[in-house]
Amino acid sequence: MLLCTWCLLNIGGLFYHKGVAIHMAHLAIRVLGPFEVSLDGQLVSHFETQKSRALLAYLVASGNRTHHRENLAEMLWPDRPEGANRANLRHTLRSLRQSISDYEVSPPYILSTHISIALNPDGDVWVDIDEFMKSVEESRGCDYHQVQHLEELIRLYRGVFLQGLSLDDSTEFEEWVILKREQVNRQMLHFLYRLTECYEYLGDLEHALEHAWHLVELDPWDETGHQKVMRLLALSGRRAEALAQYESFRHQLAKELGVTPISETEQLYVQIRDGFLSGSLSSSPQKVGLVHNLPLTSGPFIGREVETGEIQEFLQNPACRLLTLVGPGGIGKTRLVLETLSEWLSRQTEKEFDGVTYVSLIPLHTVEAIVPAITQAIGFHLSPGRDHRQQLMEYLGQKRWLLILDSFEHLPDGVGFVSDVLRATPHVKILVTSRTRLNLQEEFCYPVNGLRYSEEIHGDIECVRDYASVKLFMQASHQVFPRYVPAETDLIEIAHICRLVQGIPLYILLAAAWIAVLNPAEIAGEIGKNFDFMKADWPDIPDRQRSLRAVFDYSWYLLSRREQELFLALCVFSGGFTRGAAQNVGGASLHELKALADKSMLQCMPSGRYNIHDLLQQYGRSKCDAQSELCTTSRDRHCAYYMTALHHWEAELDGSGQQKAMTQMEVEIENIRAAWQWAVEHAQVERLGKAMEGLVHFFWHSGRGTEAVAAFQGAATAATAAVEHTDDPIGCMRVWVRALTWQSDSLRSMDQRDDAIQLQQRCLTLLRHPILINEDTSLERA
Secondary structure, X not given: OOOOOOOEEEEOOEEEEOOEEEEOOOEEEEOEOEOEEEEXXXXXXXXXXXXXXXXXXXXXXXXXXXXXXXXXXXXXXOOOOHHXXXXXXXXXXXXXXXXXXXXXXXXXXXXXXXXXXXXXOOOOEEEHHHHHHOOOXXXXXXXXXXXXXXXXXXXXXXXXXXXXXXXXXXXXXHHHHHHHHHHHHHHHHHHHHHHHHHHHHOOOHHHHHHHHHHHHHHOOOOHHHHHHHHHHHHHOOOHHHHHHHHHHHHHHHHHHOOOOOOHXXXXXXXXXXXXXXXXXXXXXXXXXXXXXXXXXXXXXXXOOHHHHHHHHHHHHOOOOOEEEEEOOOOOOXXXXXXXXXXXXHHOOOOOOOOEEEEEEOOXXXXXXXXXXXXXXXXXXXXXXXXXXXXXXXXXXXOOOEEEEEEOHHHOHHHHHHHHHHHHHOOOEEEEEEEOOOOOOOOEEEEEOOOOOOOOOOOOOHHHHHOOHHHHHHHHHHHHHOOOOOOOHHHHHHHHHHHHHOOOOHHHHHHHHOOOOOOOHHHHHHHHHHOOOEEOOOOOOOOOOOOEEHHHHHHHHHOOOHHHHHHHHHHOOOOOOEOHHHHHHHHOOOHHHHHHHHHOOOOEEOOOOOEEOOHHHHHHHHHHHHOOHHHHHHHHHHHHHHHHHHHHHHHHHHOOOOHHHHHHHHHHOHHHHHHHHHHHHHOOOHXXXXXXXXXXXXXHHHHOOHHHHHHHHHHHHHHHHHHOOOOOOHXXXXXXXXXXXXXXXXXXXXXOOHHHHHHHHHHHHHHHOOHHHOOXXXXXXXX
């Protein structure tokens, strides 16, 4: 780590300059960003008026100039008569000096006569802009000392000059602010450009690229910054990203300004495209690949730089083997994990993990389903007849693996599994996302909060644009309405929306999706008038509840009656569905599926399967109370479809198509469970009997003994209830016996022999029932 030989830090009441501690200035004033004043380290907030702040800011940011009272009075109160504005100035100056305790210090901070006012050059005052602007000539050279000097300078820059401070009735003051902002901005761009050059010269491409991105952020239309980003990406071995940066910038220029990039940018693009500018092994270490299944992400990702860095630090900490990202639904936990890992793994020069495996727990309903889901994601084939959890532990035993368990709140009873993994696999790290913490001793808990938003909405446009929540709304808006250009009043309403939804990314995206049909004020109105709109339960904010129901209702009413009925029918699926299943259960045509996908009611996955977001699915299922007949019919068709599928899979599981059938059944296991449960609850014994052997084979080959016991116990219960009321009591008795038989076999496979024997004896008793006395029961007895 480089030592800081030039810094200005406020630590424990002292300033540190060139490694030497000096007494902190009594009065510290910051104008680079929001206007801040502190006395002896304590913020001063009791200024009488905005004019008091403006007067102090003008005095300190004008260097050592002395200002005539009449000029100051005319600038601050241009619409007042001369005598009145001079009186206002006297009162404001007196109030200002009281606010900063100027009458209690010697020498005073402000020099005042009946003619002029000035900042006292001998006063104990520190002003950030003085430090920032006087360093132009000092920012030369390109060694590590100079880099540290420049880094300290840019840390002084907290935002645009006097961010949030304005006087609507003073054109002269506003014009002065604009000019100073231009000066400060040019200075900041100069420092960033120098830092980018220095880091590249010193071979630190990562930090060079970081500051190049900052250049682009500060001045998105300056092609020099974009050229720097493209060049550094190419030198870092990220050629595809460099070319994508050019295409993105070219598209921006064409859309917003109607121009093309300058020739230098075009030439750099050609060099990168043709391979004449790229990273080499000597300057950029070879990236070591590893096995992972991280899903690709899409859409804007904004404002998580701090969280990304902190999570990466946890991953590098040997003591942290279980990290839980905790936050309410929609806060962006999953996206944060995927983006963090994608960026972190792309920078690894050593193979820290043998593999990274991502598993979503959303489609799972039992703890027993976790192990098969992980092994399927890893690509590890389980052996039949052996305990699956033990096989997974042995496989991961000496491997360095990162396991991501997403949406853990769906299976809170899986905590024991996580604990077992940590004990049995010394080199495995587990990264969890959840709405609640796991409360394990080994757990490191990381709370995820919303993106930054404005607590109070101000009219300063630059201030509004700087919030990450507003940036996310704007980028999401451009995705659905590329030509959308917000007016100044729109920006204020967008900030209002972000405040109403507490900066939660999912809710911002849902709100921005309506920008093509509603303006920001109308969107804010929809949120404000419905207490159920954008609901979130956060422990660290006021108890203001917002609900997604209003957003989903809005989407619902945009659907035709047929689309509504089809959506409700598709909500009976669990864990996704195929086109064929949708056609059989809901009568869906390909055109209708596409229409629902276009309206964001379902997604088409790369595998060809369709999926409905779990929140949307919950919403759809809540609608079933009002349309119970439709939903009952859909559930019954769903049951019939998968019971028939189990019957067909039975033959394949006994033949050469076993592996294919097992793979298909693993994918459809949640639908199979739901269909089986429906048949059990409605005593559909004939369906259970038809599907039973297929399920038996699947449970046996996949080692799901516990689940098999529960499933066949349910089937036996259903047959018991139906035998007295059915037209086919003999068929019911046969299914009853078979269910008990397979339940017994499952118990025996888990070494529960006593319970298995009891069930076998019960089967023999049933086979002696008078109903079966004249029936051939040799198969059941065998």
